Amino acid sequence: MHPPSRQFPLHLHRRVSLKLTFDFAADSALAFDELQCHLEVDGQVQAPYGSGVYLLRQLWSPARQQAQGPTREARLVNGYLSEIRADHWAILLELKRAGLEPTAAAIQQQWQSGRALSAQLMPLYEEHLTRLHQRSGPDRLSQHSLYRWNRGYHQLKDYLAQQQLTELAITGVSIGLAKTYYYWLRARPLSIDSAARYVGHLKEVLQFAVEEDLLANNKLTAWHIKAQPPKTVYCLSPAQLQQLQAMALPQPLDVIRRWALLSCYTGLDFKDAVRLARHPSAYLVHSAHGAKIVIQRLKLKALPRAQPEWGVCHIPLLAEAKVLLEQAPDWPPVTIQRVNRNLGEIEKRLGLPFRLSTKICRKTAGALFLLRGYRTEAVQKILGLRHLRTLERHYLHLYSELVDDTMRQQAHPKA
Template identity: 50%
Template structure:
């Protein structure tokens, strides 16, 4: 009797032994008869069933569990039996991955029926999250993105529990199911874009399952998702920046203007700018090609982060920054709320047409450094951004002046 033991790729408490043997009916009197399967999974037997493989009784060796000889028929029979064993093992492995009962009856039923075994949606989602978290560092997604994926998992789990679909299989995820999930998300209530993103995450998990041969078709591939237009990313133009420098303002607004300009010329967050102004010398590095500020920037610590996330900024000292820094030490630092309130008043005087905040200044710095000739990957380092996609989405706002300046530089080529 051949014993075949399967150790699943997913962690479980014990090994699941599968024993599969073949025999001819002792009551048969025909020269050719069908081999019968005798299956035991984890020690539990099941009634014998046909293998679909006929063999000459004279060729079959019950003790060795094979057709003897070198004839073409014997070779074919043994290959078919090998395929049957592999098929039973594949079913057992699929049951384990799908978190379904690994019983002898289930293995027999799926082998005879030929129905695909799709893993549960939640289990596959969990596998995908693990794959995201274990990707090598260059390809690994930002911590904020991983947090959104974990949040997406919780919403999906809550929906499946609330609707009694805890064991929902991948094959049961249809466009109709996705629309019902979307409506449930909107009733939480969640915004259109966020609800759409959560449904899109399910589609991405199904694609992951398809690529790993866990299912035969991603039924959400044809799903059309509705998005609201993204909020425009705004920053000061060169003309507006020059107007901010030259306008006459009362003292409270003049103080706010100076802090805003420092952020526009460095890309520093307001708390970081205060820290550097209070003691700039330790953070300025002298180089043959010029001076720069090197600052360890603390990115906003989210609730989900176990540890704060730091980024190192290398900020070239522009002429405007050199002029501002000595004067900034004489100015008081208003509260964050007070600064933004005064910037709102300046916004009205500049007739900007968009909200003027400290974030606007940081985005202005990104565009300004690009205009001054710095490459995009350098500007990403200046701003202390880990993810280039974040830089593209929020800071890569190209002015018309950048195009004009490049045309002038390249006209002789």
């Protein structure tokens, strides 16, 4: 198993040594006596305690740890001792799932109490994640699916931390909690598909609990997220992009504008645009047809064991981007939070009906390359998108200019 770059805690699967043996009390000479449990966990030895099993001393073999002889009594005793060992191992796992340290004293106390522990949600999520990573053959999930599962784990962890529910038991997961989690995801903001996927992961973890006999029923099976229309995809029109390029701004906002324009003319996420601006020569490739930018998207480097080829962007170096890159060494460093915060002021000056952000700038590049005649397959590669349908869903319905421009070219072909 190769762990993802963003690892989830694996304390559930920390190796724990448990040894349980049985014998009669050393200070007793009774012919018929109770076998004592001798428990050792990670080298910690617990004082002997009663097993509840009584046996004739002459039938017990300490070396073989079993009752001897062909009698029905011996078979029943050995079966019960086997169940006691299994119970101790089960309690060890229950303690882990409940977020508790599996010490020898805790295991003894829980076994003697006979009370069932309620597994905590996040430790159980971790266990399910580990099993997903350990699948092999045709049942193994793709690297992209495993990455999404890990992302979902961190989303749920952040949500529970904000709600002060870090020690939530699986019995406390209700439809109401799942709904508030869904709306919290949408407000981040995440798309409907992403939010529904992460809630689906939560539902699957609860189903795993049912299959492990940790939960009587999965409450979330009764709730289904209603289909909603896809969210509107915004980007700057050619006129708005020209307005952004030409507008005069005070120095602090002007720097933000330049960073935004670099994303608009390359389609790079902000962090990738920073890498390009700081070391352009490392990513520029020159050919007989002109220069292009070849860069691996940082976002996809988080995929476990993968540097997907579809995530390597091949971006034609537009004249506007070339000018910006020549100026970039003089730009002061900024954070993505600062850029997005100040883009709100630029948005007001442009009079945009939508929120301007670095993501909008990246989407603007997709529309821009389409309007400049690049085929959809080429724009897919420019943006480093895995699926062509993502591009089609986001861009092909945005501009009537695509149709108008094609009609113009057919009506007035170049000589």
